[in-house]
Amino acid sequence: MSEIEIVLPAIESADTVIETExxxxRVAGLHIPEKRVMADPALLRDLVKAARTAASNAHVPYSHFLVGAAVIMADEPAGNVITGANIENASYGATICGERNALHAAAAKGFRRIKFLALSTADSLDGPLPDRSPCGICRQVMREFIDRDEAQDAALIMMDTGDADFTADILDIDRLLPYGFRL
Known part of the structure; x- marks a missing residue:
């Protein structure tokens, strides 16, 4: 199958100022430029499937909320898929989310830039986007592995829908975490 162009539209809202005694x-506005990404839809579908499969490997004896992630790193020449699942611990601080598990595995291999990341929350696939979205810590970790000033070739973040008609909801880090912390 040939590549398609995925267009993430620009988002513009101006700052507003509230005058008081x-x-x-200032209420912050938002400026996200349009981004265009070329991608093979079959590859994206397979990445979402890999995330769903990874979710079946989750160790979740406390929450019973399975999460799997699959990532392809832009600086990994072979384009291999690296997966992770959430692993809980009785000491909740030792728990790691599926997204961070996959990204840490990629980083341990020396890769530093996300190209495509898919995640699947097996138990909430038919739910609204907020029920399938990464937690705040994972969003910030994702930002760490995405080019600061990406304009073209944005890193795509896909959330499995579980829907027969839609493979995934697609975002980029600016839509997922518009004011993420940066040093």
Missing amino acids: VGQY
């Missing part, structure tokens, strides 16, 4: 407050 004690001073001004």
Whole structure:
């Protein structure tokens, strides 16, 4: 199958200022430029399937909430898929999410830039996007592995829908974490 162009539309909203008796407050607007990514839809579908399969390997004796992730790193020349699943621990601080598990495995192999990341939350596939989205820590970790000023070839983040008609919801890090922390 040939590649398709995926267009993530620009988002623009201006800052607004609220005048009060004690001073001004600014409500932050948002500026996300349009991004265009070429991708093989069969590869993206297979990546979502790999994330769903990875979810079956989750160790979740406490939450029973299975999460799997599959990532292809832009700086990995062979384009291999690296997977991870959430692994819980009785000491919740020792728990690791599926997304971070996959990204840490990629980083341990020396790779530093996400190209495509898919995740699957096996128990909430038919739920709304917030029920299938990464937690805040995972979003911040993803940001660490995405080029600062990507314009073209944005890293795509896909959330499995479990729907027969839709393979995944597609976002980029700016839509997922618009004001992520940066050093």
